[in-house]
Amino acid sequence: MRFAFGDIIVDVEQVKITKKGEHLECEPRVFELLLFFCQRPLEAISREELVNTVWQGRIVSDAAVNRAIGELRKLIEDTPSSPQWIKTVSKVGYRFTVSPTQEDAETNSENTTDSFAENPSLLLDNNGHKESRTETQAIAINPKRKNIAVLLLISISFLTLTLVALWGTFPIVKQTKPLAKHQLQVIQRKPLTSITGSAFNPAYHQANQQLVYLYRASSDDYAQVHLQINNGARSALTQDSFYYTDVVFGSGNLVYASRLNNLQDRHCEMVQIDTVSQQVTSLFKCGINVVTQLAFDSHKQRLLYQSRPSISEPYSIHAWQIDTGRKQQITHPKQFGNNLGDYTFSLSRDNRYLSVIEYDADNKDTMKLIDLGDNQLLQTHPFIDDVFGLMWRSDTELLASNSDGLFIFDITKQQLTPIEHSDQFARLAAGKNDQAILTERSQIRMNIVSYPITVEATSVEEVSVEEARADSASLNNTVVKTDTITPLTASSGINQTPVLGNQSNIMAFISDRSGERNIYIKDGKSTLIQTAFKGEIKHISAMAWTHNDKYLIASINSQLFRYSINDQRWQAIAESFAQVHHVAASENAILFSAEIDNKWNIWQLPIDAQGNINQDTASQLTTKGGYSVQADNQTLYFSKFNHPGLFQLNLNVSTENLNDEVAEKVLIDDFPIAAWRHWQLKGDYIYYLLGKEYLSLNLTNNEIKPLHHFSGRAPSDCNLAVQRNFLACDRIELSQSNIWQLTLSH
Structure with missing residues (x-):
């Protein structure tokens, strides 16, 4: 089946749009939106009906619908600012202004190609079909010229997967620019967890085929450490009154985690957890008002973590020797104003190098490469701002994510290149093989309510x-x-x-x-x-x-x-x-x-x-x-x-x-x-x-x-x-996330 109007053809079987004979690349959701309009021509269709049909009743923001309509207009309209085909109906929604003709598709046309072959990711969503991510904790989302209070809120939002914040936008669908075939791209998306509540901050052990992550059943609960083995069975490694902020695999059956006594005092403590006996051992205090990321240096048997002397000072990266308890400061960020300092980092696969992102108030944030043999700074380079995720893909390549999408950085060329412009990428971690990465996809809804007093x-x-x-x-x-x-x-x-x-x-x-x-x-x-x-x-x-x-x-x-x-x-x-x-x-x-x-x-x-x-x-x-x-x-x-x-x-x-x-x-x-x-x-x-x-x-x-x-x-x-007589307060009505594995390929 094909729909035709003007110089545009919508091929249902091949999931393909052509205009003046040229193939138009688009997101699956945009294609579904156009198909729905073709099936319901000349009608005033409400946003609610679009959400119930095109988004299949999922909870999405008005921003998601706006962006999808905007992308569709860019695709098919000659002048998107003055649309011919998709008109806005005031206080109702939208209307498709033409009744397209219907005809059988030519299955062997010389001018068509298989869209699924060109882009296998079209097949993927929450149920195996492509689905865009709603906003995660990075929520949030650290704006430039941060102040320390804003940064603290972002840190707590990172913990609770809520307010990223506070300072970012939260669209469900964001523009995805098609990339040339020879470039690295996401070819598959697969959920590793499918649970109610919030699963986040994943770490995967390839040899043991085990996944650890943080989980909380609701926004009121404290995050705990969970373990999932390869067959999907999962268990809680901790069930206590602490709020866990990160977890990473160590040697043997051990994992290491950071936790807070509560979200008010925020006293940080590092612990060791035996995945077999589930015994939790306190190791050392890691600060006050600290939300730390962890990495395990298997070569030197030590933990790497972030810390700062006080809430008004910048983060730096520290190491704690597991056998001796010796602490060492590795990085020394700039000391100025309300600088956040070294706010995220990643350890190379061979444990030789550390890549660190340092906040810069007036310019692009800086990527620093550090030799862990002598803690010497090897190179610095302007980077993307507000990095959510950072990980080594190879000995010379780094992957990074922020609210603009997924990027790859070539260390030898000092070249930063976008892989995909999308809001589907949060924190990054190594997956089940060298081509796989883990990230989180979540939904959040917040409204303002009144509490009478x-x-x-x-x-x-x-x-x-x-x-x-x-x-x-x-x-x-x-x-x-x-x-x-x-x-x-x-x-x-x-x-x-x-x-x-x-x-x-x-x-x-x-x-x-x-x-x-x-x-x-x-x-x-x-x-x-x-x-x-x-x-x-x-x-x-x-x-x-x-x-x-x-x-x-x-x-x-x-x-x-x-x-x-x-x-x-x-x-x-x-x-x-x-x-x-x-x-x-x-x-x-x-x-x-x-x-x-x-x-x-x-x-x-x-x-x-x-x-x-x-x-x-x-x-x-x-x-x-x-x-x-x-x-x-x-x-x-x-x-x-x-x-x-x-x-x-x-x-x-x-x-x-x-x-x-x-x-x-x-x-x-x-x-x-x-x-x-x-x-x-x-x-x-x-x-x-x-x-x-x-x-x-x-x-x-x-x-x-x-x-x-x-x-x-x-x-x-x-x-x-x-x-x-009443308080107006913001209130989280929905907060949930799951761990997804993405496969990358050229």
Whole structure:
């Protein structure tokens, strides 16, 4: 069977599209989409129907549908921006504008070739057919000019396979560019695990034909170490109260793993596990606030791992000698600002060399090649940014993955070449043979919900749980469900970082529902505004509403911007500051933290009654450090980049006396550095999240009261409504992944 319209022929049997006699390469999903349109011509088809039919009911984001439609238009339209064949139907979906003719296919046409022979991967998906991956923990996804708090979130997201974050886009389908036949390509995809929950961080032992990986049944569970033998039988090697972060095979029946005591304190410990007896032996402490990757050097019988002295210092690679317990630092990353340092690495197959990716704030990240005989640096080379996976394919070739796809690096030529542009590649590990690699494919869905709270009697009138739920429901304009959680967003993608207004429940949040990360605004009437930021949004560090809710302030790509509700446009402000992180607003000023000379401090820009800003009047408020900030007219409240605690500073003290210890005081001495975004000032109270408890601190008498306990995983971000009667928080609704083996061939 063939469908024909215009100069295009869709051959069903040969899974082939030709235009003007030329064969068009495309993804299987794009072909299925076009075939569905041909079978349903001239109808207005909803996105829901497309998902149910073309995606067979799988959970996919709006971004996935947008991208597939975009790729199909690029394929068949002469002018994709002004499509002839596939029209958008407002508030419905899409319509195929032509009724194609149907004819029998010519099975032996001289001008056709077998698509499956050209691209065997067309046959593969979750059930043996090609299927694209939803976003994994790399989620996330480390943007350039990272700050230490963002990096910590990315690390925790890496652990929980959730927020990569926080800082990346989460499309299910991403553009795949066809490669020439002589180039290395993925020819087969096969799942090695098929379980409910999340399986990640795989390691395979070719001699024993065993697979170890981390597994958790839900996003609320702690990851444990599992073993799977060649026949598919699997067992849990650990079942304890620790959160395991990586695992690798050692000698004989031993595996080595890193684990955290919990996700709040994050005390790291290295352990040895006997796969036969399942005995777990503690080896040594590997740091605090450390999420480490492991490798086993079989030649020298030692473990390689990442570590750092503190959360505000860069990672470096260390070695621990198994027989003697001797520790050695192997790499020495650059020491500047909030540098992440050596954030991923791979040991060569002969254990002679170490390839390391070092973060660079202003340029491409750097690949460093190190001789492990004397720990000497052999070469450096600009690399891809935000590497998820890194592994040696041969003695002279490295494979690397990030959100853009899979790449190969020739060490001798110092040449980096893409293999496949796709979002199907996460962390990489050696597979069952030299042509196979392991990676993870996962799905994640996150939305914003409200949790009602009953506040203590303050200047704000006390409200009931029912009133709190009604207030949050009015923001969503939906009927409140019988449980205590009310949805504020409903999307199959990633919706996160809610920020509520100061005078109303207007809400700004970050979402990838359009296919790219963007900032959305939703008012109490459920009007949804997609803010039109000019240029690519690489990362968003923080957002805040001005006192009157007329402007949204945001740190985008480490620079400061203001969005006007009335004009619906963005404006760059404080343009002389290139490293801006946290933002806030008081009644008469915009507050922000900025890094200058490798020091983070708090600055302010005055705002007049009309909302005008004098960009030449930025003034420095702190000199001894400042990272996240809130303020009233008299007092500045802030956290610091490299010191725990929440601080207060009397703004009535002159700048000449800023170094006076009386001016700056510690308000909460055990406030974690990593909690910089988990607090806010409202009236005479500071509200903050500590572990799974949301607390209030009365500034008049220093009394601390619990407001809400999160029974499951604590949210990444919460924001308290102006009435102080409900919390808007992000909530993971779906998080699952499995281990896949990919076969590469020329």
